[in-house]
Amino acid sequence: MATTLKQVFRMKEGTNESSYAKASYLQKEVLSLTKPLREKAIREFYYRERPTTLCIADLGCSSVELSNLSPVFGLLESVENARRELGKEPQEYQIYLNDLPGNDFNTIFRSLGSFGDKLKQEMGDDFGHHFVNGAPGSFYGRLFASNHLHFIHSSYSLHWLSQVPKGIEDNKGNINIAKTSPPHVIKAYYEQFERDFWSFLRYRSEEVVVGGMMVLTLIGRKTREPYSRESCYWWEILASALKDMVVEGSIDEDKLNTFNTPFYAPSEAELGFLVEKEGSFNLNNQVQISEVSWKPNEQHKNSHPFESDHDAFTKCIRAVTEYLITSHFGESIVEEVYHKYKEFVKVSMGKENNVFINITVSLTRKG
DSSP states (O other), X not given: OTTTHHHHOOOOOSSSTTSHHHHOHHHHHHHHHHHHHHHHHHHHHHHHHOOSEEEEEEETOTXXXXXXXXXXXXXXXXXXXXXXXXXXXXXXXXXEEEEOTTSOHHHHHHTHHHHHHHHHHHHOTTOOOEEEEEEESOTTSOOSOXXXXXXXXXXXXXXXXXXXXXXXXXXXXXXXXXXXXXXXXXXXXXXXXXXXXXXXXXXXXXXXXXXXXXXXXXXXXXSSOTTOHHHXXXXXXXXXXXXXXXXXXXXOHHHHHTOOOOBOOOBHHHHHHHHHHHOSEEEXXXXXXXXXXXXXXXXXXXXXXXXXXXXXXXXXXHHHHHHHHHHHHOSTTHHHHHHHHHHHHHHHHHHOOOEEEEEEEEEEEOO
């Protein structure tokens, strides 16, 4: 899987009820929670630098429609309010939307018309020009010209690794870090995250102007243990569903034992250490730790009144993980896997309130 991850890893495309665009209520709630921090950061940059053309990149944008889940509108709105306060002329915006080449960019581009209409309607007649470009490719490599970007946003993307760590063949019965994982497996996951995050920072340091800013949100953890329940339990449930299918004979045990997922949830301390170690960015005193429940919020429930909590959560996770499953096990088992997953989730939700821990950091490019 390590050699083909760029080709197989993507969110579920389209705009139907099981697509990422419609099922990703968790991601939408996280964007709402982190909205004040990222919009404060871009205002601070704009007040300080006042560029003629403001270049913004959303890394790991996925296949959402711009007028709905994308945070870009809020960023532009914040800058427009600052521009008016400063009495500046209409602003130009260059917007880059990045994800892996297999991403459903068509859904994004089809929404550009309604996005433009919404901007004109809510920003007023003196809103300037905005130019939107897709930027397919891995953010663990170069994506943009040198000293070009002013502001980078990324949410729920950097916990995904560039590849499954090497040397973890004996992580049997697990598909990610777990309490039963051998110590060297946990070490391999951290070291892969360290390499990837270092690469991310180093390449962005070449693309972001001095004084430019980044606001990054990852699934993380509060505890020291990488295998803690708060960061890995959703993977443990998926592993349980797959193991049930091994017992039933639907999946070969050796096939399960060779399946691991490219995901690592860091702690705040690990992120701070890696930012300091790479050295290109200052970590601003704006680290935000937030929680979101697995259960959908009222907004999602109102728009899906007949959908159970466990069904909504399963759809959300399926939209994120289905292509990892099908690329390794094939498509024939996928319905049964998520049916079992939903049953496990239902039992868990009946006993406890599970949450995702989110870490949001604000970084400024050093001079």
